[in-house]
Amino acid sequence: MLYDFNYYNPTKIYFGKDSMKNLSKELACYGKNILLLYGKNSIKKIGLYDEVLKILNECGKNVTELSGIKPNPSYSQVLEGARLVRENNIDLILAVGGGSVIDCAKAISVSSYAKGNPWQRYWIDFEEVDNEIVPVGSILTMTGTASEMNAGSVITNEEVTVKTGRVFNPDVNPKFSILNPELTYSVPQKQMVSGIFDVMSHLMEQYFSGEDDNTTDYVIEAVMKSLINSSKTAINNPKDYEARSNIMWCATLGLNSVTGLSKTQDWQVHNIEHQLGAYTDCPHGLGLAVISMPYYRYIFKNGIDKFVRFAKNVWNVNPDGKTKEEIAREGISCLESFAKELGIPLTLRELGATEDMLEKIAFSTYEGGGYKYMTHKDILNVLKECY
């Protein structure tokens, strides 16, 4: 069964070594007041802050800054950004950084002129945005989330210890995103592999659903294979331009809708990780990696044919003389070996979780799933396997 779908993705992508040359052309489309959003000091260390500020000045823009956006961007920062947007009559929010900064920019974009409480309305009750959306542009420095080409925004509300994501409609997409693979060279190895596994996880969570022969599944396998191949190069040579380019584009394709079309999808690994992130603040991709293998071993019998296909098509597992279960398990083991090759820790303990957190994480995660419906009890079983 192929499901009906709508596809609309209006983000302009400028990709490559010289992609920054397009910034001034894009800036010309917006008014004078810019909110420049970034994380800690990394964009200053690599000279990117100076470069962007120079272009903004040359274009005659008034720049307001909000820095220190956290890896799990907090709702209090969203409110701070929204206040700056209103006070400075901001025309464009320019996010310079990774997915966290861009997610935060989108959250500020929809919250600035919201009626009522934006957290409750947009992240809890999933209401449609009925207020002005402030345009967002992005300059990406870290790959993984595909936030540069989608309308997703994951925010942590520290007051209630809830981290939750929301995909808005495409009007909230960045209007433009500048993707220069060289800007990702300075990302620490741990962050790079976290990003890589985040992409792998996005692809798997879209892939492991349905029993049809869907073009999208072929496309997902292609992106997985390119990602795996280039990651193995990048782990040994982080300045391999071709490898880092491919990883960057795989990341964007991994969650810009193209790899999800007509798929029912199963986002339970992400749901669990979001709660893990709310409790431990661990890097998102590492959390996903720790959860993925136990999760897929827990559910694979409910979607055995797809796991067999995954083993054969993505990992070239030779099926001769093996049962479906053996082939499927071998595929998941290949995934695990890949995570090890990237140097990813494989227990929750190593990510700073303590045993008493497991129940809290399990019971604050939404029940649901794909091939198998996961109750809180099931989620707790998986978390115990990860610990």
Added chain:
Amino acid sequence: MLYDFNYYNPTKIYFGKDSMKNLSKELACYGKNILLLYGKNSIKKIGLYDEVLKILNECGKNVTELSGIKPNPSYSQVLEGARLVRENNIDLILAVGGGSVIDCAKAISVSSYAKGNPWQRYWIDFEEVDNEIVPVGSILTMTGTASEMNAGSVITNEEVTVKTGRVFNPDVNPKFSILNPELTYSVPQKQMVSGIFDVMSHLMEQYFSGEDDNTTDYVIEAVMKSLINSSKTAINNPKDYEARSNIMWCATLGLNSVTGLSKTQDWQVHNIEHQLGAYTDCPHGLGLAVISMPYYRYIFKNGIDKFVRFAKNVWNVNPDGKTKEEIAREGISCLESFAKELGIPLTLRELGATEDMLEKIAFSTYEGGGYKYMTHKDILNVLKECY
């Protein structure tokens, strides 16, 4: 080497059995005056004409019609459409049909308010459009060209016997396209396989270039494999919804830019076919099929590694104990077998070409190419192999 690229594709896609329900919502975004563009009577036979007209009436639109758009749409029809646009103050051109009708709609869109001679300025001198672009929407009934999600427009100028294509900027893309796979059921088998080979050809012409490890190549292989798989089903059971859906979406992905990103590409097979089309008016995809195998056998040694990869990854050719040349040739033979399985004729003679046309076609085709630069002489050599 991965090349910098820009990607921007603002077409909204509504895909599936119930996708027509989105038409009235889209129509509400435009003014009252609609130019309804279609081919011969096929949309009347399947009841689509009545369905669309009913929706247009319910939305209170004034409808002007231009029908009889040819499989190779002619420049005289473009001028006729442009006149109707001006006379009726058209707000939206609604193309109902296959790629020809949509290509013609885009040509009318850019030509209606052009200064000077649009043929010369836009299709010969490739100037940027500097006049009003009339919005286009499409309802697709035949797959192949991806015209529903790109800015391409191939037009035949009968006065000078030149058929030539042009990709405009994304402002010329259809604003929305409605893709219902069931609407393609009534397409005659010959047209269906012509469309399928057109898609395969688009994919190959993007794939056979470069020597890098590019994510796009993986994506192209994926779309090829899904297309081949579903085509083998559809040829025996044209009403298999899953197969026709996949073919329809493969066609769109095949030329909506996603499968061309960062690729230098080699469009020489299309260039030759366009001239063949100008002389014989044969179905586009069949012309491509006849030219493809001799063309790729003529050039493969200049890009041997890519042809080996094609054989192994797309056709599962077992490389054991074979030379690169043998593997590459086997891949091209698999492509030929696929064309035969689809029932495609494999000589120019069967498509209505006569021997005296060969030189005319060869010498009116642009020189150029990818792995191998093709002179007029080279093109003639290939055409003789096809005859």
